[in-house]
Amino acid sequence: MIGNDIVCLAKAATESNWRRKGYLERIFTPSEQQLILQHEDPSLMLWLIWTMKESAYKIINRETGIRSFAPMCLVCSIQEVNTCNASGLINYQGKDIISRSTISSCYVHSIAARTELHLNAIKLNYAESHAGYQNQFNNSQFSYHLTKNLVGVPQLQHQLTGNFHPVSISHHGTLLAIAYSDSPL
């Protein structure tokens, strides 16, 4: 399983007022709050940790089939961070999920997997978010076919082998990121 999450920083700035009383405490653990508040760009660190949590949630949701909104249960630690990249761990119920993130002036994007091997196998396709992205993806290459199942979960099938491959889709504002893996499920 893999997960990914993208946040458009301009949209997030208008959509969310994280300085609102009680907000940080509902999403971030005390040590995550410390990372955010001590960072020179608190909003950036906040959305970095948020995308880590969301991408890890997508893995857990696929594994368990359970939907829930419990960001405090996804405990993040940052291993390395510089102006354009970050790597980290998300601990959920005692088990780690590994993440890697890309940071730009427009967006923060994180990908996550259970193992380094799975994380390294992730391929990314960035596009503009619009209703026809599925067709656009399918027309852009010949190996895979992207669909959604009855409950709206994306599915990626290899055209030749028929195997299903891990896929995760995230969009925010005008940004869309499709993460998928060449190693089958």
Place this chain on the structure above:
Amino acid sequence: MDKQEFINQLKEIVTPYTEDHEALQNIDENTDFIKDLKINSANLVDIVLDLEERFGIEIDNDSMSKMLDVKSTMAIIEEKLKSGDR
């Protein structure tokens, strides 16, 4: 609590967090905040905080984890209001 009255109040609360005004017009107890109203999950916290203010209750993290749709949100608010009466 009257169901329709609650849905009206909830509709008011979620309005700033959705861009899908058509879906908002059709809100009922089966409406899902994320799937139907396309609300960003980062704004689910705002809805929880707004509900706490509106109803003068405290919503714990365990309850928050279930508040993904109108029906479960209504059940949790009802439960909190009842336990506050005692």
